[in-house]
Amino acid sequence: MSVVTRFAPSPTGYLHIGGLRTALFSWLTARHNDGKFLLRIEDTDLSRNSEAALEAIIKAFDWVGLNYDGDVVYQSKRFDLYKQYIDQLLEEGKAYKCYMTKEELDALREEQMAKKERPRYDGRYRDFTGIPPEGVDPVIRIKAPQEGTISFVDGVKGEINIAATEVDDFIIARADGTPTYNFVVAIDDALMGLTDVIRGDDHLYNTPKQIVVYHALGFKIPKFYHVAMINNEQGKKLSKRDGATDVMEYKAQGFLPEALLNFLVRLGWSHGDQEIFSLEEMIALFDPKDINKSASSYNLDKLLWLNAHYIKNTPNEKLAELLKEFGVDIAEHDKLEMLLDATKERGKTLVELAEQIKLILNAPTEYDPKAAKKAFKGNAKEILTDFIAMLQTWEKPLHLPSDYHEVLEAIVAEKEIGFGKIGQPLRVSLLGSMTGSGLDEIMAIIGVDETIERIERAVATIA
């Protein structure tokens, strides 16, 4: 049987990285088995839907490159279908109308809480045959088993047993007739042919409810995998205050989708000691049975490390393309290769990489005071002036970094100084700071004229 998995977000906000991870796990399971990965939008609560949220989710999917099969399924467009099943259950006596008002329910809950019981519906209309109270639009409740245990084998957690008394006759249709979550999820998962349901373990308690629906409707129960949550760096539940939780925020911060995906796949899943996984490797190696039971904490340092790794291994042309969004357009620059080779090992994010590039491309407008003080002292002015002269009278061509290196070697030899004596003031002259890319590369990129100009400007500031 071919594997079918799905991701089923409700369009109430952006795509969360926790959601992306379960989506990734589902997607990998489908791709690994040459199966299908479906996308379904859980929008049964008409009042909470948002078009913008839906777009944001699709956009995020697009950015990370998770493709889904077939058309997106919208639950809001399937109400007729759900209605048929509600009627069927009503007819078969597997569901019933409940005339309890919200106020009555609240009172019941409070009473149960006071008695330190788990609040749940008491089944008072389960076998009701009398005359319904007037003025109350009934909800439809499904008959859950009243004794025994509801059991299932979770692919991650193992066997789960929930006492039937813990599962009440939950509502499958609201007073206005619209169906509710646990009911439609079970129907859609069954109808869409899901074989493996991979979701967050906050759904663990929904599973017995959905199993009640599966049984009532005679559907085949899929395999469930409940993945533990992602916590923040303090081990607490991830919330908006923990920085980026929106997937697209990572794009804005200069992360590569392959780094994010690699980071996420290793949160709660592993394959021996391997840390770096290309998409192809993930697909080849992923198996949901290897998903960990326990929650994991989000760790920005590791993401940054992975991102740096992927930046280093991304072809320069592609980087140039990506950098356009970060205020650097070097796609047409004739020294593109040299520029990126000189900088790509210095940026953990595209934002940082863009800064490095700007630093080289734009002449410094000011010199870091500390750096200037340290570098522009002693006979620095004289050395720099001589260096300019040397560049101006150099007879060999000056194109490659190695060409400039020869000049550097020449001045070191002639003046009998260490590299630092020319290196430090030269670096501050060119970049305005004490750190950065290799001098040979910088000079080769900006060219001899610009090099001389920057040094002259620096020399002018030295007393």
Place this chain on the structure above:
RNA sequence: GACCCUUUCAUCUAGUGGCCAAGGAUGCUACGUUUUCAUCGUAGUCACAGAGGUUCAAAUCCUCUAGGGGUCGCCA
């Protein structure tokens, strides 16, 4: 409060009774490479939640305790 899940370095994790005085990775600290920073390389740092059992042998099996998380909606 009730019910359910969970517990190996600071963090992600390997580990399925002997190969574990617990391995890898990130982080951190050194050192080396580099004119600088970064990269890279080498080394160091750091953990089986606790207590009882079972066994010749336990990180691994059982019990209890403690910590963490989730769920208890006419939300999804």
